[in-house]
Amino acid sequence: MASVMEIYQLLPKTNCKECGKTTCMAFAVDLLARKFSADDCPPLVNEEKYKENYDKLSGMFTPVAGVSETGLIVHTEKCTGCGNCVVACPVDVAADPQGAGSGRAPTTDKVIFKVVDGVVTANNVQECRRFGENIILCVACIDTCPTKAIEFV
Amino acid sequence: MGFGQFLAAPELKLTIVTYRDIFQNSALEVSRFDEKYEELSAIIKLDPNDISKLVIKDGETVTVKSGAEKVVVKAQISGYEEKHEGVAYMVNSPWSNALISDNTHGTGVPSFKNFEVVVQSAKGEKVTGIKEIF
Amino acid sequence: MTDNYYVCPGCALLCDDIEVETEDNKITKMYTACMKGVARMKGCSSPLECTVEQEAADVDASIEKAAAILKDAKNPLIFGHGNSSSEAQKVAIEIAKRTGAYIDDTSSFCQGPIIEAILQEKLKTCTLDDVRDKADVTVFWGADPANSHPRHLSRYSYFPRGKERQRGWEEDRTLITVDIRKSDTSEIAGNSGFFQIPIKGDAEFMNALVDGLSSKVPKTSFNFDKKKILELSNTLKKAKFGVIGVGLGLLYSLEELEPLFALMDKLNSVSNFHIIPMVGQYNMRGFNHNLFEETGYINRVKFDIESGQAKHGAEYSVVEALKERSVDAALVIGSDPLSSLPLPVARYLADIPLIDIDPCQNLTATKANVTIPCALGGVESGGTAVRMDGVEIELKQIVETDKLSDKEVLTRIMEAL
Ligand code: SF4
Numbered sequence: 172m173a174s175v176m177e178i179y180q181l182l183p184k185t186n187c188k189e190c191g192k193t194t195c196m197a198f199a200v201d202l203l204a205r206k207f208s209a210d211d212c213p214p215l216v217n218e219e220k221y222k223e224n225y226d227k228l229s230g231m232f233t234p235v236a237g238v239s240e241t242g243l244i245v246h247t248e249k250c251t252g253c254g255n256c257v258v259a260c261p262v263d264v265a266a267d268p269q270g271a272g273s274g275r276a277p278t279t280d281k282v283i284f285k286v287v288d289g290v291v292t293a294n295n296v297q298e299c300r301r302f303g304e305n306i307i308l309c310v311a312c313i314d315t316c317p318t319k320a321i322e323f324v
Numbered sequence: 325m326g327f328g329q330f331l332a333a334p335e336l337k338l339t340i341v342t343y344r345d346i347f348q349n350s351a352l353e354v355s356r357f358d359e360k361y362e363e364l365s366a367i368i369k370l371d372p373n374d375i376s377k378l379v380i381k382d383g384e385t386v387t388v389k390s391g392a393e394k395v396v397v398k399a400q401i402s403g404y405e406e407k408h409e410g411v412a413y414m415v416n417s418p419w420s421n422a423l424i425s426d427n428t429h430g431t432g433v434p435s436f437k438n439f440e441v442v443v444q445s446a447k448g449e450k451v452t453g454i455k456e457i458f
Numbered sequence: 459m460t461d462n463y464y465v466c467p468g469c470a471l472l473c474d475d476i477e478v479e480t481e482d483n484k485i486t487k488m489y490t491a492c493m494k495g496v497a498r499m500k501g502c503s504s505p506l507e508c509t510v511e512q513e514a515a516d517v518d519a520s521i522e523k524a525a526a527i528l529k530d531a532k533n534p535l536i537f538g539h540g541n542s543s544s545e546a547q548k549v550a551i552e553i554a555k556r557t558g559a560y561i562d563d564t565s566s567f568c569q570g571p572i573i574e575a576i577l578q579e580k581l582k583t584c585t586l587d588d589v590r591d592k593a594d595v596t597v598f599w600g601a602d603p604a605n606s607h608p609r610h611l612s613r614y615s616y617f618p619r620g621k622e623r624q625r626g627w628e629e630d631r632t633l634i635t636v637d638i639r640k641s642d643t644s645e646i647a648g649n650s651g652f653f654q655i656p657i658k659g660d661a662e663f664m665n666a667l668v669d670g671l672s673s674k675v676p677k678t679s680f681n682f683d684k685k686k687i688l689e690l691s692n693t694l695k696k697a698k699f700g701v702i703g704v705g706l707g708l709l710y711s712l713e714e715l716e717p718l719f720a721l722m723d724k725l726n727s728v729s730n731f732h733i734i735p736m737v738g739q740y741n742m743r744g745f746n747h748n749l750f751e752e753t754g755y756i757n758r759v760k761f762d763i764e765s766g767q768a769k770h771g772a773e774y775s776v777v778e779a780l781k782e783r784s785v786d787a788a789l790v791i792g793s794d795p796l797s798s799l800p801l802p803v804a805r806y807l808a809d810i811p812l813i814d815i816d817p818c819q820n821l822t823a824t825k826a827n828v829t830i831p832c833a834l835g836g837v838e839s840g841g842t843a844v845r846m847d848g849v850e851i852e853l854k855q856i857v858e859t860d861k862l863s864d865k866e867v868l869t870r871i872m873e874a875l
Pocket residue numbers: 182183184185186187188189190191192193194195198211212213214215
């Protein structure tokens with residue numbers, strides 16, 4: 172994956188704020204975190220001279236099938252629906268201590284993982300601890316999976 | 325005896341250990357007559373060295389014999405970290421049960437979990453179908 | 459909320475937190491059940507047809523034929539039961555009594571000895587809810603729940619927060635696996651929690667643990683690292699609430715249960731340990747309880763047709779009875795012995811008059827003289843079942859069907875006798 176600097180180099184570097192960020196650098200950080208896509212920078216999309224850079228940036232961030240903003244992928248063909256990740260994820264425990272956190276069916280939609288039709292689905296991934304302000308390198312859903320069905324890219 | 329014997333594919337004595345697999349088991353719930361169940365059941369997992377001794381390649385079929393019974397299943401490299409030469413793995417299924425002896429020493433409990441077999445290349449032969457096991 | 463929860467009959471964990479969506483009396487979507495439970499509850503792709511001598515028949519005709527087969531037989535066998543409701547099992551026991559039949563289930567060649575020891579109070583046990591709330595050390599021995607009971611770890615034994623286990627699995631629980639191969643469950647236990655022993659090494663490893671727990675040098679003929687055994691002994695000793703999940707791998711390797719009794723005695727003199735049998739079929743344990751209540755035996759019973767007395771012993775087990783050709787007809791319910799028994803024994807079963815009752819087409823049905831479809835327990839019919847830990851669970855009917863329930867089929871056969 173590209174570094175923030177490489178991404179920044181491909182942006183207009185005008186700090187025009189049209190994307191809602193104060194600087195292009197800030198935009199680059201969010202682009203890397205997949206909170207934004209290249210399409211969220213209007214000059215990049217609209218101005219002919221940035222076309223090449225736009226294409227490069229879009230290419231870098233073409234969503235791999237099933238990848239969420241945080242880069243979390245569930246290889247559904249490997250998932251057994253055991254629910255280990257559902258119960259182990261600290262976000263799920265905090266959001267639903269009596270349900271998901273206690274091994275039972277989730278009782279709220281605030282959890283990240285749910286098992287639907289025997290395979291896990293991920294929602295609210297923006298809440299993932301590997302993401303956002305206070306990043307920690309959480310591996311709870313990766314380490315607990317018996318079939319290595321969860322991966323971060 | 326004679327020439328044919330000389331040319332025959334090498335035979336290997338192995339201990340089979342059976343195990344359970346959730347994907348195979350789920351396929352069973354859907355239908356034991358589906359291809360998918362056969363695909364996930366009629367296999368034997370071998371150590372790479374045993375594969376070489378049998379002069380076969382990953383994915384080829386082998387005959388697995390035990391007493392008077394035999395089945396043809398697909399040989400696979402187990403991919404386990406640890407070496408396990410002499411031991412092969414089969415998922416619990418009609419194919420593995422076909423090889424289990426009814427010798428129980430009067431206990432009522434056959435040896436389902438591990439038993440001895442002789443394995444040999446069955447190059448070109450098809451896997452035994454579930455209805456042909458009988 | 460809880461009113462919408464159903465019970466999954468996919469295995470003897472009987473998870474009771476399953477939500478479903480239905481359409482036209484079919485389950486279309488399921489929440490929280492594992493892959494195995496979904497496969498079971500959504501139903502099979504090839505349902506069993508109603509047949510007599512492999513020709514299509516109506517239910518009345520097949521029930522009559524089934525009753526005739528049982529009446530004609532001198533020593534019929536009634537086998538299966540693991541996927542039947544307790545209500546159906548009780549009727550099956552009545553039929554066996556009436557016909558002087560052998561009655562047995564799969565526990566005869568798997569978890570039977572353990573369940574017997576538990577019912578006779580020779581082994582200390584606990585409920586899965588205790589495991590969730592209290593267990594700090596869980597050992598799976600010859601068991602791979604990741605494949606056989608997918609939600610065991612997430613629902614009860616390792617990951618959930620429980621009353622006395624509030625800090626999560628990393629701090630509050632220890633998972634140990636003892637097995638002859640590195641199973642998926644062993645992967646989760648990690649290298650420090652996985653103890654790989656040789657084939658048939660279980661008894662010796664148990665004795666070595668007893669030595670370790672008695673501060674003796676733990677020797678094994680396979681030279682297992684003594685330090686590792688002592689570390690494990692120490693972990694077990696320090697457990698506040700320990701559990702051993704006993705799997706088939708252990709049971710098939712032990713010639714007798716003595717080493718397990720000795721280990722449990724030792725563990726309970728220095729610590730606090732419980733046994734949970736890793737029962738497969740959703741109501742196998744229920745059958746053992748029901749037959750025990752009726753006869754004092756959990757399986758391997760033959761009823762005397764005159765006195766109704768129950769005889770019990772290895773010679774009345776399904777395998778021995780078939781092997782010795784002492785059986786002259788069989789009724790199989792909710793089981794597929796033609797695919798689960800050793801072939802020589804299964805062949806004999808295929809040769810005698812055979813009745814198969816099941817929701818789905820199976821190998822036994824292909825050789826049966828009578829096949830009678832029944833409703834899928836836990837989905838198309840309700841009933842009671844006993845979870846692997848002995849707790850009774852009520853299964854609710856989810857969708858409508860015109861098929862008879864397993865209990866109704868058996869009751870009608872009973873009436874026709
Ligand atoms: S819209 Fe584009 S050019 Fe403007 S500040 Fe944001 S990233 Fe920079």
